[in-house]
Amino acid sequence: MAQAKKLFIKTYGCQMNVYDSERMAEALGASGYVGTDRAEDADMILLNTCHIREKAAEKVYSELGRFKPLKAANPDLKIGVAGCVAQAEGEEIMRRAPLVDLVVGPQTYHRLPAMVAAVRAGERAVDTDFPEEDKFAHLPKGPRASRGPTAFLTVQEGCDKFCSFCVVPYTRGAEVSRPAARILAEARELVDRGVREITLLGQNVNAYHGEGPAGEWSLAQLIDALAGIAGLERIRFTTSHPNDMREDLIAAFASQPKLMPYLHLPVQSGSDRILKRMNRKHTAESYVAIIDRLREARPDLALSGDFIVGFPGETEADFEDTMALVRRVGYGQAYSFKYSARPGTPAAEREDTVPEDVASERLARLQALLTEQQRAAQEAMVGRTVAVLFEKPGRMPGQMVGKSDHLHAVHVTDPRATPGTIADVRITASAPNSLAGELV
Ligand code: SAH
Numbered sequence: 001m002a003q004a005k006k007l008f009i010k011t012y013g014c015q016m017n018v019y020d021s022e023r024m025a026e027a028l029g030a031s032g033y034v035g036t037d038r039a040e041d042a043d044m045i046l047l048n049t050c051h052i053r054e055k056a057a058e059k060v061y062s063e064l065g066r067f068k069p070l071k072a073a074n075p076d077l078k079i080g081v082a083g084c085v086a087q088a089e090g091e092e093i094m095r096r097a098p099l100v101d102l103v104v105g106p107q108t109y110h111r112l113p114a115m116v117a118a119v120r121a122g123e124r125a126v127d128t129d130f131p132e133e134d135k136f137a138h139l140p141k142g143p144r145a146s147r148g149p150t151a152f153l154t155v156q157e158g159c160d161k162f163c164s165f166c167v168v169p170y171t172r173g174a175e176v177s178r179p180a181a182r183i184l185a186e187a188r189e190l191v192d193r194g195v196r197e198i199t200l201l202g203q204n205v206n207a208y209h210g211e212g213p214a215g216e217w218s219l220a221q222l223i224d225a226l227a228g229i230a231g232l233e234r235i236r237f238t239t240s241h242p243n244d245m246r247e248d249l250i251a252a253f254a255s256q257p258k259l260m261p262y263l264h265l266p267v268q269s270g271s272d273r274i275l276k277r278m279n280r281k282h283t284a285e286s287y288v289a290i291i292d293r294l295r296e297a298r299p300d301l302a303l304s305g306d307f308i309v310g311f312p313g314e315t316e317a318d319f320e321d322t323m324a325l326v327r328r329v330g331y332g333q334a335y336s337f338k339y340s341a342r343p344g345t346p347a348a349e350r351e352d353t354v355p356e357d358v359a360s361e362r363l364a365r366l367q368a369l370l371t372e373q374q375r376a377a378q379e380a381m382v383g384r385t386v387a388v389l390f391e392k393p394g395r396m397p398g399q400m401v402g403k404s405d406h407l408h409a410v411h412v413t414d415p416r417a418t419p420g421t422i423a424d425v426r427i428t429a430s431a432p433n434s435l436a437g438e439l440v
C-alpha cells in the first residue's frame with residue numbers, strides 16, 4: 001500500500017474556522033490524507049484564514065513566506081489557502097504568492113477533494129463561489145475517530161446585518177440556517193464518539209431559523225430537541241446579536257437545564273451615536289434591557305462581549321459611554337479590539353479617523369476595566385461548588401483541566417477526575433486565567 005499523504009492545517013480566526021478545519025480534514029481523510037502537526041512532514045499545507053482585522057489578514061502572507069524553504073525542499077508539497085482571506089483576496093493571493101496552489105472560500109469546501117486532485121495533477125485552482133447547495137450535505141466523510149468531550153457544531157452561517165466595519169457579510173455570504181434534522185444527526189454522532197458538550201456556532205447563531213419537522217425552528221426549539229439526546233450534557237451557542245434575542249431563547253435560560261449559564265453578546269460600543277454609525281440597529285439602552293431580562297430568567301448568567309474602540313468619529317465622551325456600559329453590565333469575560341479599517345466596508349470610507357495613539361490609550365483603559373471585572377468574577381467563585389466537565393490533563397503531573405458552567409478553566413489533581421466526566425468541584429483558589437479546586 002502506498003504511504004498515506006500527510007495534511008497540515010493551521011487555523012486562524014473564529015470558532016467557525018476551527019469547525020471548518022475539522023470538516024476539511026475529514027473530507028480530505030476520505031481522499032487518503034492523514035493529519036500531521038508538523039508542517040515539515042506535510043504533503044499538503046492548508047491555511048484556514050481570517051480577514052476580520054488587518055493584522056489577521058497580513059499574517060497569511062508572512063506565514064506563506066515561511067513555507068518557501070519547505071516547498072524548495074519538497075517540490076511535491078502543495079499549499080492551499082482557505083477561509084475568509086481566501087474569499088476576500090483569492091486572485092490577489094494567487095498573484096502575490098506564486099507558491100500557493102489552491103485557494104478555496106468558506107462556501108466551497110465540499111469541492112475541496114476535486115480541487116486537491118486537480119492540484120496534485122499540476123494545476124492551480126481557485127474557487128470562491130457562493131453556490132446554492134449546502135456544503136455540509138455534500139462534504140465527504142472520512143474515518144470517524146473518537147474525540148474529546150467538547151465539540152463545535154455549525155448551525156447557521158453568514159450574515160445579513162452589514163455592520164459598517166465588518167467583512168463577514170462579504171466573506172461568509174448571506175445568512176443560511178441548516179435543517180434541524182441534519183444538526184440533530186450530527187450531534188448524535190458526536191455524542192456517540194464521546195462528546196458531552198456541544199457549542200452551536202453561527203455568525204448570528206440566535207437568528208437560526210432552520211427547517212424543522214413541521215415549519216421553521218427557532219434556536220430555542222433546536223436547543224430543546226438537542227437536549228433530548230441522552231449523553232449530551234451541556235449546550236452552548238455563539239455568537240449572538242442583540243436584535244435576534246427572542247423571548248423563547250431568553251426563557252430557555254430559565255427552563256432548559258442543559259443550556260449553560262453563559263452568553264456571548266457583543267455590543268461593540270456604549271455610545272448611541274457610534275452604534276448608529278456602526279449600523280448596529282440597537283442602542284446601548286436596548287442592549288442593557290435585554291441583559292436585564294436575561295438575568296431575570298437566569299440570575300447567575302455570566303456575560304461576555306465584544307468591543308471596538310477608536311471607530312471613526314469616536315470622541316472621549318463616546319468612549320466614556322462604553323466604559324459606563326461595561327460598569328453597568330459587568331462582564332465575566334470580554335474581547336476588545338482597536339478599530340481596523342477593512343477595504344470594501346462602508347466605515348473604511350470615513351475620514352474622521354481616530355489617531356492611533358488615542359485608540360491605543362482607550363483600548364488600554366477599557367482592557368484594564370474588563371480585566372478587573374474578569375478577575376473579580378473569578379475570585380467570587382472561590383469557596384463555591386461548581387460542576388466541571390473534565391477535558392484533558394493539565395500541565396502538572398496528575399492534574400486535570402475542565403470547564404465550569406460559567407466557562408472558567410478549573411484544575412484539580414485527583415485520579416477520579418477523568419476526561420468526559422462531570423463532577424462537583426469546590427473552588428479553593430483563583431489564578432489570572434483559571435481556578436483550582438477539589439472534588440467534593
Ligand atoms: N458575528 C459576530 C462576530 C463578528 S467578528 C458578531 O456579530 O458579533 C468578532 C468581533 O470582531 C466583532 O464582534 C467585533 O468586535 C470585532 N470586529 C469586527 N470587525 C472589526 C474591525 N473592522 N475592526 C476591529 N474589530 C472588528
Ligand code: SF4
Binds near residue numbers: 161166203241
Ligand atoms: Fe459582522 Fe455585524 Fe454581522 Fe456580526 S452582525 S458578523 S459584526 S456584520
Ligand code: F3S
Binds near residue numbers: 014017049051083171
Ligand atoms: Fe475571521 Fe471569517 Fe471568522 S473573518 S472571525 S474567520 S468569519
